[in-house]
Amino acid sequence: MSAPTTEKPGTDDSRNDPAAPPPAPEGSVVVTVKIRRYNPEGDADEPYWESFDVPALPTDRVLNLLHHVKWYLDGTLAFRRSCAHGICGSDAMRINGINRLACKVLIKDLLAGGGKHTTISIEPIKGLPVEKDLIVDMEPFFEAYRAVKPYLVTTGNEPTRERLQSSADRARFDDTTKCILCAACTTSCPVFWTEGSYFGPAAIVNAHRFIFDSRDEGAEERLDILNDNEGVWRCRTTFNCTDACPRGIQVTQAIQEVKRALLFRRV
Amino acid sequence: MASTTAHSAGAADRAGNARLGGTLYRGDPGMWSWVAHRITGVLVFFFLFVHVLDTALVRVSPNAYDVVIETYKHPVMVLFELGLVGAVLYHALNGIRVMLVDFWSKGTKYQKPMLWTILAIWLVVMIPGSYYLLVKGFADLFGGS
Numbered sequence: 001m002s003a004p005t006t007e008k009p010g011t012d013d014s015r016n017d018p019a020a021p022p023p024a025p026e027g028s029v030v031v032t033v034k035i036r037r038y039n040p041e042g043d044a045d046e047p048y049w050e051s052f053d054v055p056a057l058p059t060d061r062v063l064n065l066l067h068h069v070k071w072y073l074d075g076t077l078a079f080r081r082s083c084a085h086g087i088c089g090s091d092a093m094r095i096n097g098i099n100r101l102a103c104k105v106l107i108k109d110l111l112a113g114g115g116k117h118t119t120i121s122i123e124p125i126k127g128l129p130v131e132k133d134l135i136v137d138m139e140p141f142f143e144a145y146r147a148v149k150p151y152l153v154t155t156g157n158e159p160t161r162e163r164l165q166s167s168a169d170r171a172r173f174d175d176t177t178k179c180i181l182c183a184a185c186t187t188s189c190p191v192f193w194t195e196g197s198y199f200g201p202a203a204i205v206n207a208h209r210f211i212f213d214s215r216d217e218g219a220e221e222r223l224d225i226l227n228d229n230e231g232v233w234r235c236r237t238t239f240n241c242t243d244a245c246p247r248g249i250q251v252t253q254a255i256q257e258v259k260r261a262l263l264f265r266r267v
Numbered sequence: 268m269a270s271t272t273a274h275s276a277g278a279a280d281r282a283g284n285a286r287l288g289g290t291l292y293r294g295d296p297g298m299w300s301w302v303a304h305r306i307t308g309v310l311v312f313f314f315l316f317v318h319v320l321d322t323a324l325v326r327v328s329p330n331a332y333d334v335v336i337e338t339y340k341h342p343v344m345v346l347f348e349l350g351l352v353g354a355v356l357y358h359a360l361n362g363i364r365v366m367l368v369d370f371w372s373k374g375t376k377y378q379k380p381m382l383w384t385i386l387a388i389w390l391v392v393m394i395p396g397s398y399y400l401l402v403k404g405f406a407d408l409f410g411g412s
Contacts, residue, residue, distance in 0.1 A: 036290070096282045097293035109280040123290060190298060237368050239297030239378060243281070252297075253375040256368065 021072035024055035029118070031056045031107070033065050035077065036123040037133050047130065050074075051119075058108035062095055062120065066102060066134075079134035086246060089182030093134050094123040099184040099244035125187035127196065141183045144199045148207035148225055153218025169214040176209040176254050178247040185241035185251050191234050198234045199226065201241035201251045208254040211261065223262055232259050300382050304361050307354040314351055345404030349397050356392060360385035 024030075030053050038047040052073050054065045063084055070077045082088040084103045091102040096110065102122070112118045128136035154163075179202060186192050186200035207226055211219045226232045232255055241251035281293075292298075325332040338344075364381045368374035374381075 094292070097291060098282050100280070100282050105280055105282055109283045111283075126292060188292065188294070190292075190294070190301070236301050237297065237365060237375075237378070238301045239295040239375075240292070242375070243295040243297075250375060252368075252378075256375055259369070 019072055021068070025057055028055040028057045029111070030054065031065070031111075031118040031120060033069060034119055034121045035066075035069070035133070036121075037077070038124075038130050039076070039132060049121075056107045058106070058111065060107045061103055062100075062105045062107070062110070062122065063091060063102040065107070065120070066122070077134075078132040087180060089180035089246075092125055092182040092184040092187070092246075094121075094125055096121055099125055099188045101182060101184065101246040104246050125183055127187045127189070127193040128183070136187075138183060140196060141186055141200065141202065142181075144186075144203040145181065145206055148199065148203050148222055149218055150206040150210065152210065152213075152216055153221065154215070155217055163215040165214055172214070173209050173212040175249055176205045176212075178249050179205050179209070180247060181206075182246060184244040184246055185249075188240040188244035190238055190240065191236055195230070195234060197230045199231055201235075201255060204232055204235075204255050204258055205249060205251055208258055211258065219261075223258070226258060227262050232262065235259070296382055297378055300361055300364070303357060304365070307358040307361075310350070310354045311358055314354075342404045342408035345400050345407075349400050352396060352400075353389075353393055357385075357389055360388060 032051050033054050034049055034051045036047050037050050038044075052069045054068045054073075056065055063081055066077070066079055066081075070079075079091065079093070079102075081091040081103065083090070086101055086104045089101070092099055093102055094100075095102065095105055107120075110118060110120050122134065124130050124134045124136050128138065128140060130136050181202060183202060185205070186202045189198070189201055192198050192200045204226060207222045210216045211222050235252075235255045237252055237256070239252050241255075242249075242253070245251050321332070321335050324335060361382075364378070364385055367381060368378055
């Protein structure tokens, strides 16, 4: 995972002056992009909705529409994106009411049927403090991530060669190696919205990745950390996390496996 | 590494079929089953609370107990009865589903089919059940006796 970069409008006004939009490409339709905006230094104290009409191709992604808005309509729009290809995990946001990566949702999947006008709503992910527009403070999320020791813990001398592992042992935690730390799962969790102290699905997924790794020796330690009021037992199996994960990780399944490890494997 | 993703080609994204509205999170069916589980749980709790109170009344005064129980015989109470049966039935069925999600290794994989199954059972029981209860309620209310 790479550190998410932030697209912030500069203080220099000329940088915020939008350029003239290019001609709408052939085959594009105009859709309304309704964005939940917030400027801590602006006149409005509360977040508010702002709509933009943007030409969109069915093969565009939601991120392209945000770029269009930022580059040609309103340079003050703030959002994170880095690789734009579903790997860096920077642009998780709430699209039409559910957490998705803006760079992975295709416009053709959002178009209203029957030739009706399409409106796409975009909000920041829920449960983390909004800093500006679609940018949230990710620090509480990373704090929970760091708390589960998401790195290899071993004792004794290091082997001179690789730490060998069978395919079956590797497959045991394959699913949870896919996490890109986009926070889509954690901010889709109703428990996390109300109990910010809950570790959240992403931290548990990353604990799972090492707990079930045969080369790692820190499983007991991590299980102890998660065997807490604010740990795995806060999970109410609502499956929002599994639905939100852009990498297709079976998040709820991973959390349940950690719960069962606590219940049955340990004395 | 088999890193297939959930929203791969073919299946349209669930973000597509949105109705316009406020800032409600359009969660997984599993979230709504949990919301309903909470609501029915609170309803059943309040029923039990009232039930303990009215039953305890018999120790205070059997007459007062009789008076309270008499009010429950009003035909309108059929609606409350129906609500109670519906709430207890949903809470019980979904409780089994949640236990299977917790303890059955394939529970998370089949959480949605299990949810549709318990909802089907709920309807199969509730439709004839409410029909008979409501017919009886109407008969008591308007039929005269």
